[in-house]
Amino acid sequence: MRIANSTTSTGPQTSENADNQQTAPVVQCQNVTRSYTGRGSGSLLGRKEHTQTVTAVSDVSVTVRERELVGIAGPSGSGKSTLLHLLAALDVPTSGVVTVNGTDTSSLSERALARMRLNNIGIVFQHFYLLPALSARANVALPLVELGLSRKERRSRASTLLEKVGLGDRESHKPSELSGGEQQRVAIARALSTKPKLLIADEPTGELDTETGASILDLFDDLRDECALVVASHDQQTLDRMDRVVRLQDGERIDDHA
Numbered sequence: 503m504r505i506a507n508s509t510t511s512t513g514p515q516t517s518e519n520a521d522n523q524q525t526a527p528v529v530q531c532q533n534v535t536r537s538y539t540g541r542g543s544g545s546l547l548g549r550k551e552h553t554q555t556v557t558a559v560s561d562v563s564v565t566v567r568e569r570e571l572v573g574i575a576g577p578s579g580s581g582k583s584t585l586l587h588l589l590a591a592l593d594v595p596t597s598g599v600v601t602v603n604g605t606d607t608s609s610l611s612e613r614a615l616a617r618m619r620l621n622n623i624g625i626v627f628q629h630f631y632l633l634p635a636l637s638a639r640a641n642v643a644l645p646l647v648e649l650g651l652s653r654k655e656r657r658s659r660a661s662t663l664l665e666k667v668g669l670g671d672r673e674s675h676k677p678s679e680l681s682g683g684e685q686q687r688v689a690i691a692r693a694l695s696t697k698p699k700l701l702i703a704d705e706p707t708g709e710l711d712t713e714t715g716a717s718i719l720d721l722f723d724d725l726r727d728e729c730a731l732v733v734a735s736h737d738q739q740t741l742d743r744m745d746r747v748v749r750l751q752d753g754e755r756i757d758d759h760a
């Protein structure tokens with residue numbers, strides 16, 4: 503994070519470069535900055551107030567291509583979640599351009615952004631966010647209601663996905679009847695239900711023991727043919743399994759990507 507007391511700062515405009523150039527880009531950030539502007543106290547006595555700008559991500563460029571597994575690493579507060587939200591089209595940049603499947607996210611209305619997420623992106627949050635009253639299968643099928651699939655199609659796709667993540671025999675279990683690793687698998691199956699081109703996961707192994715975490719990472723490897731994957735993590739075991747790692751510090755990209 504960088505804090506500035508005016509809203510004029512942006513980093514130098516550099517171009518993106520040598521990330522894997524073999525396959526088509528799924529999501530691309532070009533010189534992206536995300537700042538938050540709020541009120542800060544301006545004097546020691548706090549009598550004056552002035553505008554304070556926190557730059558969470560500064561002039562970052564990243565391209566994620568089909569079949570890639572990309573990690574995002576950095577200390578707490580370095581901008582990982584902010585970058586993940588930009589890549590997931592949950593947020594738009596203050597400056598720079600994020601394109602998902604070739605479309606500039608800043609050019610879309612909220613409604614169009616939601617549709618773009620539904621059509622292109624699966625998101626797995628650290629705390630799963632499964633609906634407790636619903637079975638595993640109903641949780642996985644939920645996004646498909648918005649896609650307009652029939653009940654039969656929804657059930658069938660959800661069952662197939664639960665089978666795929668190794669939970670074919672747990673379909674009717676509620677989240678509270680599943681272990682942490684099983685809940686994470688349900689969350690991954692749900693994120694995959696819309697057949698996304700990009701799967702985004704925030705600390706996907708953060709709440710899991712080493713062995714369960716490793717099985718989730720095996721699953722990500724198996725999904726490579728279906729979608730690109732971006733994972734923000736502090737966990738070295740997770741980062742070691744990625745094709746490459748984007749490293750952030752104070753909102754800036756510090757790995758050698760030129």
Ligand SMILES: Nc1ncnc2c1ncn2[C@@H]1O[C@H](COP(=O)(O)OP(=O)(O)OP(=O)(O)O)[C@@H](O)[C@H]1O
Nearest residue numbers: 503538556557558577578579580581582583584585
């Ligand atoms: N909505 C917001 N308003 C103001 N500042 C914010 C906002 N969101 C994030 N920040 C600031 O931006 C910086 C980067 O935050 P971010 O959550 O992206 O970091 P992180 O690397 O994901 O951290 P952690 O590993 O602790 O989750 C932090 O200093 C944070 O306080």
